[in-house]
Structures are given as C-alpha cells and as structure tokens.
Amino acid sequence: MSRHLECRGLVKSFGGFKAVNDMNMAVKKDEIRAIIGPNGAGKSTMFNLLTGFYPATSGKILYKDVDITDTPAYGRVKMGFSRSFQTPRIFPELTVRQNVYLSVQAYHSKPFDLNIFKFRALDLPGKTEELLGIFDFTRHADQLAGSLSHGDQRILEICMAMALSPEVLLLDEPTSGMSENETNKTIDLLMRIYDEDPITMVIIEHDMRIVKRISHHITVMHQGALLAEGTYEQVEANELVQKAYFGEVR
C-alpha cells in the first residue's frame, strides 16, 4: 500500500483564523515522515487533526484508503494510531508501572471488557514488565510518574504509545525540553524500535540534526499550508524553504 495516511484539502479554522489551510500530505507505509516549519506554521494543529483531537473544518483524512475524517480519536487508536503530546499526557499520580499497565490493558480490552479469563491468559502484568524493561523503567517502576524528570515523562509517554502496538506513531516534538543526553537516548530508542519492527512514524521536530538522521521524507509547513516536500537534501536546497524556515532559524 503506497498511501498509508493521507490528507486532502485539510482545513482547520479557529474563528476566522485558518491554522491549517488546504493541507495535502500522503505518508507511505513504514515511512518516517518529519513535519517541520517555523513556529505557528500549523504543525501541531495538523497533528491534532490527523489524530482526531480536533475535528476538521473541511477536507478529508484517509487511512488505508478509508475516510476517517469523522472517526473519533479513540476510534482511530483502535485502528492503529498512537500519539504523544508536546507536554506529556500521562497519569502523574499513578506509578510508572500503573501507567504502562493501563496502556497494556487498554490495548487488549474491548469496551467494558470483564473477561477475567482472557486477561489472565494474556498475562498483562508480564507484558507490562516487558515494556518497562525495554524502556529502561524497571528501576523506577514504583515511582509516581509525575515525579519523573521531564525527559523521562516524555519517554514514558512513548512507552505507553508503543504499548498499543501502533501501525502509525505520531510524535509531537518528542525531544523538546530534553537534555542532549536524553535526546540521544530517545532517538536511539525510536530507531531501535523502528529497526526491529518498522511502523509508520510522523514526527514534528525542530532539531534539524534529528530530522536529518531519522526521517525518510520531510513535509515543510508554512502559514498552515504545504510549502515543500521531499528528502532532506531536496528540502534543504529549496529556496522557498530557505527563505521561510532555514533563513530565519539559522
């Protein structure tokens, strides 16, 4: 399947302001797509439309050629979507283990699922420990999630997103606010996950070194619309992009 996730003529208005204005994008299966653009370009709004956090004003979102424009967020998750937020949305007053457990449980549950035998056979605690190990949280498992460092909270959120075994992982600035060390750790982790079992990833990122390192294709947004698209080299050479983006950042 060439087009895994696609949007056509996507618009989101807040009052009279069009935060996303006639946006088109098509992401291939198992591609890592970076969305970049200056502040206020509409990247996060675009993200919130793709994940169903906001309803679209007009336009279409297609997933595996199925129109999901009106599918609510939780429904998209059940179809294989998973996301992180710019400020981590975790369960701060529960322990790290409970956070991960709830994700594992949610993935394996139907609505109002009370099938104790199924849950026992699935060994949800075992799956939880496995994830805690992969994400290096075993030592902090009994700590309250809210007491983790900002960087670790973000990694925990990615861990919870991965607990859903997603087909499409959407990360909103996964490394913002992280130290150099944490950034490297996070990117290494994402690459390890991808190399073991490739999935489609859409990532908003400001750090061009990370974009260069991980993304296959880049979408550049400007004033709510598509400015350019292509590989890192193509985008870097694009004059419009230099003017709108590289020009003012560098």
Next chain:
Amino acid sequence: MMWTGKDLLRIGGAALLFALLPAVLPRVGSSIPVGTEIMIWGIFATGYNILLGGTGILSFGHAAFFGLSGYATGLLLLKANLPLSAAIPAAVTMAFLAAFLIGALIIRKRGIYFAMLTIAFGQMFYFIASQWNSVTGGQDGLTGFKRTEFLGVDIRPEVNFFYLVFAFFLLTMLLVRGLMNSSIGKTLVAIRENIHRAEFLGIDVKKYQHFAFVVSATFSGLAGSLYVLLLNFAFPELLNWKTSGDAVLMSVIGGMRAFFGPLVGAGVFVFLRDMISTLTPHWALPLGAIFVTFVLFFQKGILGFFERGKEG
C-alpha cells in the same frame, strides 16, 4: 480475581463492626436507627464516589435519584400495594433509567458546566416533588405507607430493618470494590487521571463516564429507597441539591481516594450532625466549618491522612 484477600478481610472487618452495632448503640446513649442511617448514607456515598473519587466527575444531582427512588418506593407501597421485594427493585430501576436518560443528555459537558447541569436537573425533580401535591403530597411530603415485611421477614422492628439494610450495605461494598478492581474500574481511574491520555489509549471516555454516572446513581436510588423506608416518610428535601452536597461532603471528609473513605465520612457526618443538633439547631454551621477545614488542611480526608496517598 474480583476481590483480593485483603479486600475481603477489610470488608469483612467493617461488616463485623456494623453487625455488632445494634447491640452496642443503645448502650452508649444512641439508637439502632442511627446505625441504619450510617449504612444508608454509606451506600449513597460509596456509590457516589465511583463518580467523584473514581472517575473524577463532580455531580450535584444525585439527590434527584436518591429522592426519586425514595418517592417511588413510597408511592408503590401506597398506591400499588406492591410487596417491598418488588417495590425496592422497581424504585431502583427508576433511578437507573432516569440517570441513564439525564446522563445521556449532559455527559458531553465538562467540569463546571456538567456540575451546573446536574444541579439544574436535580432541582427540577425537587420542584416537581414539592409542587405536585396530588401525587407527592407537596411540601408536606408523602406519608401513609409503612414498611411491613420483606420476603416474609417482619422488618417493622428497628433491629430487623437494620439487618435488611446491612445486607444491602454489604452487597454494595462488595459490588463497588469488585467494580473498582476490575478492568472497568481501572479504566475509570485512567479517565480521572488524564482524560486525553485515556482517549488516546483508545478508550471511549464519554461512554465510561456515562456508565459511572448511571452506576453511582443506581446506588443513590438504593440508598434513597431504604432511607424512605427507615423514616416511613418521603419529603422534598431528599431531592434538594444540598443532599447531593452531603455525599460530596462525606467523600471529602472520609477521603475520596480511599475505598472506605465515603463510609467513614458518612459515619462522621451522621454522628456529628446528631451530636451538634442536640446542642444547637444551627448544626450546619459547625459542620460547614469542619468541611472547610478538611478541604484546606486534609485534602485526602481522614483515611487519606492516615494512609498517605495509597490507592485504597
């Protein structure tokens, strides 16, 4: 399992304590109905706390379901001559249906807007009860019915009625604990802790919130039915939003994050109210002061203060 060994031990311990009350209360200058009342408010508050402490939703409308079921019980006895074993389930079912419909209408609203709508709907029921003289007896309340027997057991004596309520009380404790231990209960906690994360775990948040609303209201209905039978009397104040406020008060005083919090709160509430009201008719004033003290200094309530943040 639905219950851990520790749960059964603790619920069993509480049950034992309550089972002994009819022997103890009259000897300490109190009376058996006080114990009955504590259990009834315990059912109300413990059920209510599925919504408040469990799911993180504030409702000031649960008195409507408490009172609706109470009036229904009285009317079913009075006008339809139903036996209690049918009247109680029928009345509770009415509370369930009313909560289902009202919940479906208002659950999409968030936070303060939701709380305001629960007051509005609750007060609507309150005014119906206090104005519809021909059916509800209006401001004078509904009288003329008496509890007699339940499945062949004479429940007119206070001690017998105490043990009937005790059976419902024990059932409530086991059901609510079992629910909160289940994957559904854990999902409710996830919604309470972070509604957006819950949604992006693939949880249909509104459906679960509606569920919590209806289940808690059903327990309100059970409590209301029993309360009216305790008094042999139904009156409009049962449906006033202040009665809903009492459930909030009990949960906060006892500790809404601890399973036994609302029950402890109910006990403290009834005990203090009875004690202070013998001293002054303005019992609500000192009780209000106690409430403010808890909100300011003991946010986790009595049990929370001792248990220190443990999810009980």
